Structures are given as C-alpha cells and as structure tokens.
Amino acid sequence: MYRSHNNGELNATYINKEVTLAGWVQKSRDKGFMIWVDLRDRYGITQLIFDEQRTDKAVFEKAKSLGREFVIQVKGTVIERESKNATMATGDIEILVSELNILNAAITPPFTIEDETDGGEDIRMKYRYLDIRRNPVKNSLLFRHKVAMGVRKYLSDLDFCEVETPYLIKSTPEGARDFVVPSRMNQGQFYALPQSPQTFKQLLMVGGMDKYFQIVKCFRDEDLRADRQPEFTQIDCEMAFVEQEDILNVFEGLTRHLLKELKGIEVAQFPRITYDYAMKTYGNDKPDIRFDMKFGELNSVAQHKDFSVFNSAELVVGIAAANCASFTRKEIDALIDWVKRPQVGASGMVYVKCEEDGTFKSSVDKFYDQEDLKKWSEATNAKSGDMIFVLSGPADKTRTQLSALRMELATRLGLRNPEVFAPLWVVDFPLLEWDEESGRYHAMHHPFTSPKPEDMKLIESEPGKVRANAYDMVLNGNEIGGGSIRIHDKDLQSRMFSLLGFSPEQAEDQFGFLMNAFQFGAPPHGGLAFGLDRLVAILGGQETIRDFIAFPKNNSGRDVMIDAPSAIDATQLKELYIKLDL
C-alpha cells in the first residue's frame, strides 16, 4: 500500500503521527523558503509543507519541481496548521514532509481540474478521465453508486431477486430501432441488443420468480435528442399476483425510501392523477407539481363576447402567475414573443393583471368588463397581485403551448428548486395512440400492456378511448418510471397484436415464445422500469444526466475519448458474413 491514510481523514487527533500519503498535486505555492502543496485524492485534500529550515535539502529541491497533477507519495509528520481552514475536513493540520517520491509526472492538463473548470463539454469528454478527477463529476458517480445500492438493498429486503437477462437477444421491428450484432456462428443472422428486458421479465413471472428486479443496460438506436444516450440504464422490475395498486405502493415506497436516505426528505403519499386530468390541468402527462399554476378553462366565460379570436377557438385556457401583476410592459412583451417562437408556436397571448385593489387590467379590456375578468380570475384561481396569461386555439396544441409557458414562468420565477421534490403518479393512460404517419394505432406503453377490463367494450368501436392499466411515476416534471399490468392471457395478447397491425404470422414469428409461454400457466403480473440515469440526476439536483454517466457518448453516438465506433478489419467482416454497403 502506497499510503497509511487517505487525504480526507487526517485531523488534529493525528498531530505528531508519522503518516504516508499519496495522491495528485492539486496546486503548489512556492514562497521561496516554504512550499505548500495541496495533495488530492478521491477522499479530500491534505496540505503538505516543505520548509527550507526543516526539510532535507534534496527533498525541498524535488518539491520545487512538482507540477499540477503529478502523482506523488510523501512521508511526514502531521503538524498543527498556523492558519486553519474550517471549511476543510483536514483544515486543522498539515504534513511536514520528510520524504517525497514522484510516482508519475504529469504534463499540463488541457483544462483546470477544479470544481468550476475552464474546459468546454467537448474537451472534457475527450479527456473524461481528467474530468472525473473534478469533484462535481466524481461526486455524481459516487452518488449514482449510492442510489443503485439503495435500490438493490430496498428491493432485496422485500424479497425481490435480481436476475440477469441476456444482452444478445432477438431483433423486433416494433418500437424503437434495435442495435444489432452479426452472428459468426449463425451465418447471415443477427442478435439484437435489448431495448429493455420486457419479455424476459414476463417469462420470469411465468417461471414463478414472483418478484424480479435488475439494474440493467438497455440500448436504443435512435437519433439522439439532447440528453439521450444510445445506452442507458434501467431499474427494471416485475411482480406476479399483483394489481396496479400493489405496484404503485411498492415503488412509491422505494422512491420515498431513496428520498429519505439520500436526501433526508420525508415525502407524504404521492398524489395520483389520471392521464386525462394531467392533460387538462397541466397540458402535460408529466406535470411539475412543485408549483401550482393549474390550467383554468375559460371557454364558458370568455366566448360569446365580441372577441372573435376566442370565439373561434376550440379551447381558451389560462394560468395565473403568482405575484406577477407588477410585470412591466416590456416583460410581458418578452413573454408574448417567447410563446410565439416556432418552438412553442402560439399566435398570440392575452394577459390580465389582477390589481391589488381587486380590479383587473387586461389586454382585451375592449371586449371584457370587470365582471368577465373576475370570472377568469376565479377559473384560474388568480389572486390579487397575480397575472393571468391566456392562450387559445385547437385544444391539444393550446394545452401543450400553455404547458410550455407554465414551465418557462416557473423557471423565471425560481419555482423549480432542484432541492424540492414533488413526486406523483399519473395513471389510466390510454392503451393506444393514433399514429398519423403509419395510419394505425400504436401501443402507447407497449404491446404487452393490459387494457382496463371495463373499457374492453370499446376496443373495436373506439379503440382510442380504451384506457390501460398503465402508470408513470413523475418527479419534478420528469417521467422517471413507467409500467403497466401486463396481459397474461394468450388470446388477449393475440388480439392486441392484431389491433396493432401484426399479421398472425408476424406475431408468431416475433413473440410466439411469449404467447406460447402464456399457455403453460401464466400468473397475473405487472411491473415498471425506472430510468436510472434520469432518477439519479434529479435526486442529485441536476438537469443533465451526462455527469452521472462515467463515459457518456456525444450526440452522434460517439465516444470521443476512445474514438468509437471505428472501422474494422476486412477479415473481421468476412468472418461475420457481412460487407459494407456505403
């Protein structure tokens, strides 16, 4: 062992002890007769002192040669510091060095290894091993480990069994695009990397495993939107002999446990709202409920007046921004411009100031009197001093726009505190969604999700209205987990495939093994999956997942550090029975 202690543990109780430390030179201050070095490792920083008076001359000279990020080993005595630093665990002491051993020199790093670095995203990714030396990244990775261990421990204690499912599976055209792997031993055939272990966990339920979980990598070959990764990690779970209520309770328990253990925060029972309610109230199926600003529908109180814009709209809907009546004309115009940006796409916005004296001042005073506006304020739950913003147009589109405005206002008003946690369940998702492009229904969750029995009567006549036993856990405006009660009946599964446009042959070819399994006694079962990357980032109080992944890929799916993907040998291709087709 190159050290007797790490750089985070020495304090005044060690004074006069001989110690051996090792680590990186964080910085070095040379005062001529005295040299101080901050020695860093994963656990902290310890100050070293080399003193012309007290340090051997050769050691002192060697200390002068130390550069940033040199790896050194020192022996010395713990002494009391003259100027103590109360913000550091080791701030009361320093090490008077007697021996210095340079374990490895370092060339100058391409960016500063500090909490706030001068390195941009690209250079940090190329030298990710240096980036990981920085506290924000290092601590994110340590935090991720804590979350994963917390999940494993909690679920194991509830008798869940972690089962590793295979990575080399079968490609299915349904859903997102698969990554595929040519098989050398099975000429002309390919494995696929799993988008999720969905069918395997269902087979484990058929196999009687009863309670399964796995923290597992999944793969999707999608064009990468911001903050998406081609490989990502799921906390994948499944239970047998359960109903939706049981699953919500177990995984609400898990999330509450994590919040308590990792953040010290006690959260009450999660609110449960339906998908329909979420869409109507927040314009969004993953509402951020750290703040209120619920939608107020204004059709009944804003239409049938002389304002043709509202009269012709399918939906007139507003929100009350608390304490914003004092917005200046300029601030309001900026917000109107914001909703008119192509990314949001509103054609305009009406506002109403709810003055402190109980009167209203709006941009549509020409059409609406105080009595009308009072009704608007009631519908949007606005109080004196608030500002109401109103959008109108086609219902779905307008809700989406108002949802965007709601989030933007919350950001501007500082209502999205990353250290406040507001989880909830959204339930009763539609089973199917219509896809304009392919002119058919798609499974909103996936083809294994069970419809609500009471809605089965609509399945032929109005399939779009059938609700599913499907649920999402939402945290601070992010879907962090989602799942469903599955179909466990062969005939119903078969009918579902046909509803989704599978021919019987396609269904058999792709999922025959699952339907076959259902014949041998499949129990009722259901589950869910959490996105670990996102969950960890949110619990860590961050917007982006990238620093919670040790070696992330960029938006072109490249690992710029190792330079992958890359060309491979012709002989390698030949062995795999493929050739390039550029």
Added chain:
Amino acid sequence: MYRSHNNGELNATYINKEVTLAGWVQKSRDKGFMIWVDLRDRYGITQLIFDEQRTDKAVFEKAKSLGREFVIQVKGTVIERESKNATMATGDIEILVSELNILNAAITPPFTIEDETDGGEDIRMKYRYLDIRRNPVKNSLLFRHKVAMGVRKYLSDLDFCEVETPYLIKSTPEGARDFVVPSRMNQGQFYALPQSPQTFKQLLMVGGMDKYFQIVKCFRDEDLRADRQPEFTQIDCEMAFVEQEDILNVFEGLTRHLLKELKGIEVAQFPRITYDYAMKTYGNDKPDIRFDMKFGELNSVAQHKDFSVFNSAELVVGIAAANCASFTRKEIDALIDWVKRPQVGASGMVYVKCEEDGTFKSSVDKFYDQEDLKKWSEATNAKSGDMIFVLSGPADKTRTQLSALRMELATRLGLRNPEVFAPLWVVDFPLLEWDEESGRYHAMHHPFTSPKPEDMKLIESEPGKVRANAYDMVLNGNEIGGGSIRIHDKDLQSRMFSLLGFSPEQAEDQFGFLMNAFQFGAPPHGGLAFGLDRLVAILGGQETIRDFIAFPKNNSGRDVMIDAPSAIDATQLKELYIKLDL
C-alpha cells in the same frame, strides 16, 4: 394483491385464520370425496383440501377440473393436518378451501416440473420459463442473487464504488474475437461489445476513483467449449496506490466473507504458491488442493538404470494415490487405458504398489530393486497401502498428463467433494507466452500487466523468463479470478506493445487514449476480475454454470427459447450500411 400469504409461510400458528393464496397446481390427488391439491409458488408448497362434506358443491366440482400447472387463487381456512409432514415448512397445516378462482389454465408441460425432471437439456432450454419453476434452477438463481448482493455489500463497505462502463466500445484485434455492432449514425463504422472493461477501469484509476468495482456482462465471440457462454458476467475490480499484496488481501477477504456468509465455512489464510511451483507440483496452474497427491520428480532416482523408457525421458514423475495398493490388475489396466486415450495421450504408465508390510511391487521390478522403489515412495510421499503411478516423457506434456490422471483419480476416489472449499493464490505468472502459430510472444494475462521490476533485465534477452505481477485465485481446481498490477507508465506500456508485435501506429490507433491518459498523472494501480458464473456455480456446489444463468445460450450461441439470432429485414441492413456476404 391476489394473496394474503405466500405458500411457504403458513404454519400451526395460523390455524383458524382465513387466508387467500395463489400459485400453481403442483399436483392434485382426487379420492372421490376428497381432493388434495399442492399449491406451489417461489416460497414453497401449501396443501389445499376440498372436501365433499365441507366444500361448496360448485367449488368442489371446479377443483376436479384442475390440471398440473394451472394458476389458481383460493380463499379458505387454515386447519390442522391429519397426517403431518415434518419435512415441509407448511407440513402441519392445510387449507380448507371455500373459494376457488382459476386465474389461468395450463396445457400439459413438456416435462415434469419436479426437482428430478424427465426433460433433457434441449427441451428444458426451449421451455426455460418452465424449467425455472423447478427448485434446482430457481434456487440457483436465488443463490446467484445472494452472492452478487454479498459481493456488492462487502466491496461498498470498503469504499469501492460501482461504476457502469460502456457496452458500446471499440474493437481491438488483440485477444479474443469481438462481437461488433454496426453504427447507423457513423456510416461504415462499428462498435464492439466489451470483452472486459479493462481499459475503462484503468482510466477510472487515472481519474482518481481509487477503488472501483462492477458486476458486468462481458462478451467473447469464441467457438464455445463446453460450459462457456458468449456473454458472461464478471466481478470486475481495480484499486489505485496498491501493490499486489494489498489486492490479494482485499479479495481474499471478499472470498472468505462469501464462504462464511453463504456456506457457513471458515477458511484460513489462502496458501500462495508460484506459477512455477504449481506447474511442477500439480502440472497445472489451477490446482485442486482439496486433496494432496503432489508430484514427485523421479529423474534422479529412476534414471541411469536399465529402463530405457525412463532414461530417455526428459521427465519421470509420479504421484501416490492414497490407499490404492489394493487396486486389482483390472482396475490398474483401466487406468493405464485411461491415460493412453488420445485426450490424455500418455504412451504408458508404470505403477508401484506400496504394500502394507513396507515392501514394494511394481510393473518395473525387472529394472528397480526395493531400495530404488523406496526412494520413489519418498519422492512421491507415498505411504504403506498407497499406489504410485509414474509417467515419463517431455516435461510439460508429461506434467499435463499426470495432472489429468491426478484429477481423474481424485474423482474416482471421491476426493472432490463440492461442499469442501480449498482456495489458493497462484502468483508470479510469466509475463509472456510463446505462440507457435504466430511465431511471437503473447501477453499471458493481457498487454497492460506489469513485469516484475527485478526481471526487467531479461526482457530483451529472455522475455519468456520475465515474471509478471499477475495472480489467479483458484478454487477447487477452477480459476475463479485473476488479475495483475498494471503498467502505469507510458514508456513501459509502449515498450510492452512493441514486444507484443504492435507497430507504433497500431499501438497508437488502438490504445492511444490509454497511453495518452498515462501522461497526465497515472497512479500505480492494479486489480482483478472474478468470473461470477463460475464462482456462483462452485459456491453452489455444482459443476456446470448453466443453471446459474437464467437464459443461457447453447453451444452454437443460440437462444433456443426466443430463437435468436435470426434474420433481419433488408431495410434494417440498408440503414446500417451493410449487406450480407454469404
């Protein structure tokens, strides 16, 4: 929830309680007026009773229809059993059923769902979800989970951080064959699936993570020998600022902990033997030391007599089989035939009976007198009543043959008790091994392994004699883990690549990122990896890893349950810029 209790927890304390149970019909005995059903789930079996006298007629009739593996839910009362079964946790009670709900019917399974099944390997794999219902497989998976949790907990408590490394990495021609993944977004380029996270864990050490572990899938596209899988799981570990001794201590501690926690077995400090000693003493670098039978070299006492076979041999070497002097001529001949099989390849075998009276009787009495044979018995540590078997020929080949015989004898003599655990370390492996085929040296462990500093003087003159800081943990004749202290110096790494036949360009192209990283202050580091599949199987007292893997592949790398790999669409190929080349 479909149940109030599981099928393993009810006992006499529950008598008269109303319960709801769910599970599979293990078997049903219909006595006409009474029907007993064994209801099974992951947790156990509970006996149900339907009684013509006491059970509702409709329920009784329904019970008659129950077949094997039907999934049912019952309500009923816990009553005392008339004929108790002390071997079952629930053997004191049964459930007098009042309600019966068939959750799912089942067709007849293709093999019996019993501990001893009538299903062969192929059919069990095709219907693996049924196989998992059997105790031996189910318990193996539960045991695997316990081992994995035990490892995670132990290492986390020692401040190891589990870090997920990427699965989509870069192909390197060194080592085994990679599985590759064509990239759609990077035309004509391929990712590779990792054979191990070796370079990433080293970069984490450069990044200051200090102590890393990961339980991680790895991939090798090799022709599958028996009991190998194309995807397998490693416990992958790395530490910084350590020497070999530190690593041996930590992972010996882990293994000792697992043996204690999971098997209740206390093991003393592991013996440490060198590679050279292992090869000379056991003919094998992974010796099974549950039994002795060390090699005795007989050159000095068996050569220079009139037996030309021995005189012309590079090595004459024997082992003493304890208490085998009583072997019949037939038994001896069978063993001679065994060593002469092509798989072993000996040309013949000499034997010496060490009679109870202290005399010797050998197959070469013509050439050797009692005095000679006494020396043989001393060299092989044979006692009265033992039998000495002697092979001769080229040294390496003969040792391998005698090693095979040693294992065979141990098997025949019942010395390989799977519930006895004899771990050890084999250290000081050679750095390089000569590969006849390519006419050059290969890295015995991998190209990142550091040579012993004291052997560096031989690196140009006699590279084959240079020893590495490399070590294996061996358990019951299996290598369950191996690792090394790594090179952390750019120049030495570069020299190593050149020794292994890399041109500077190839080294830069494939491992430039690692050598580059070493320039920025790489700490001394090292680690090891355990094969989890094998470790779990051995701890579980089994020879084969297959039942410790939920969904294994067969020897052609196929998953016969889901029928993977399989053909993929032409459009999918097109998108990936590849075509078939059959």
